[in-house]
Amino acid sequence: MSPTELHPVRTPADEEETEARSRPLQRLWRLVEGRRALDLSVLLIGGSTFLLTALGLVMVLSSSSVEAIGTGGGSYGLFLRQTMWAVAGLAALLLFSRLPIGWIKALAWPAFGLAVVLLSLVAFTPLGVTVGGNTNWLGIGGFRMQPSEAAKLALALWAAAVLERKHRLVTQVRHALVPVLPGGLLLIGLVMAGSDLGTAIILALVLAAVLFVAGTHRGVFIAFSAVTVVGAIALTLLAPHRMVRVQAWLGDCSDASDPCFQPDHGMYALASGGWWGAGLGQSRQKWSYIPEAENDFIFTILGEELGLVGTLGVLLAYLALAVGMYRVAAGTTSPFIRLATWGIMAWLVGQAFVNIAMVSGVIPVVGVPLPFISYGGSALTLSLTAVGIVLAFARHERRRAEEPDARPDADDRDTDPLPVIPAPASQES
Known part of the structure; x- marks a missing residue:
């Protein structure tokens, strides 16, 4: 066998053909991991949000039109109201997606204070409105809203802003505990004053996610998780209306009028x-057959009308939203962006899977809506606002990636790592 047969000579034409074959793979790699990677994150976040919101409007119309026939608004009443809130939410999304990071960070403390005030009004004043056994609505005249939805976003931003300032000290127990843990427990306590255990669980999930990602000492995180679980069990055992739901989940049903x-x-x-x-x-x-099917149990109507394919599509949309937010959090050097993004992701995606687990019988009924899909103006508007904030984070990181040699922004100067001081060289004898 000749050397040419063992080692065939590559001609320029062969090299051009090989390069042409590799170009699509190179483009795909640049899309996934290159400088344009944030475009993929924005596409995943924006696309999944738009899909879920549009599907939510369709399902609200479908699930509410029958029982709403005899109401003043007619079959389209709830749908039109939800559409108005969706338009307001999209406007908020676009507005917040263009805000500088410094402005968003500056809103953290005012948002937390406003959440405390509104939740206090719900819990301790006649302005609180009880619906379905939970006092979680604030009614002023003919206007109603759920301050607990605003508290979820406020907690994510506030905890991120506080932990950013102490991120080098957060592994120390006292710095991890104060003031983030007391502040988070304050919001949870105000929500529980209205007997809304479901929302309290989601707030605890947001707080736990932010503390964990910040690098809190493992003992603190485990203790907080244990206290949360024990508290949820105790609150369930001490409340007859919650115990009834647990008994229904266990299959203890007596007649057709019970919680089963x-x-x-x-x-x-x-x-x-x-x-x-x-x-x-x-x-x-x-x-x-399903009371208020457009709210917490809207996923069951979706599954009945769109089948397993439709439900899997919804799950994939939430997965795409989680992947997009994870990429934004993983690709930043700013502790505030990373922690706030994780908090928002724990809220939206975590609540989605709690709702789906609830309606599919995996866990007892806890009364949390399905983000972007369930009927509710406050929930939809604030969820879209939270997505707008994450898109602002992605836009900020994209600008930094395009200008790698630029000086740090004023918003990021306090997040730059401390200079590394070399250890003194050892003295050799």
Whole structure:
């Protein structure tokens, strides 16, 4: 065998062909991990948010139109109201996505203070409105809102701003505890004053995520998690209306009027959807079998009408949202951006999976809505606002990536690492 056969000579044409074949892979690699990587994060976050919001409007119309026929607003009443809140939320998303990081950081403390004031008004004044056994609405005239939704965003931003200032000391117990843990427990306590355990669990999830990502001492994190679990169990055991839900989850049902009625019919809806669903608008369980189907149990109507394929599509949308936010948090050098993004992701994605686990029977009914999809103006508007803030973070990091040699912004100077002081050389004898 000749040397040429062992080592064939590559011609310029062969090299050009090899380069042409590798170009698509190089473009894909540059998209995923190159300087344009943040474009993928923005696409995942924005695309999944738009898809979930649009699907939510459709499902609110489908799930509420039957029972709303006899109301003053007619079959389209709740849908039109949710559409107005969606437009307001998208406007807030666009506004906050253009704000400088310094402005967002400056809003952290005022947002936290406002959340405390509003939650106090709900818990301790006649302005608090009780719905479904929980006093979590603030009613002023004909206007109603849920301050607990604003508290979730406020906690994520405030805890991130505080821990950024102490990020080099957060491994010390006292710096991890004060003031983030007392402040978070204050919000949780005010929410629990209105008996809203579901929202309190989501706030605890946000607080735990921020403390964990900040590098809190493992003992502090484990102790906080243990106290949270024990507290949730105790609050459940001490409240008869919560114990009834747990008994319903365990299958202790006596008649059709007990709390098993709603979760059981939710399971019927999911089971009857099959692979492809009964068709949009064709749900049978929304005909007064599932009370207020447009709220916490809207995922069951979605599963009945769009089938397993539709539910898996929703899960993939939330997964895309989580991946996009994770990429923003993992690609930044700013502790504030990283912690705030993780807090918002724990809120939106964590609450989504708590709701889906609830309606599918994995956990007892805790009463939390499905972000972007369930009916609720306060929840939708503030969720879209939170997404706008994460998009502002992505825009900020994109600008920094395009100008690697630029001087640090005023917003980032306090987050630059301390200079490394070399250790003195050892003296040799």
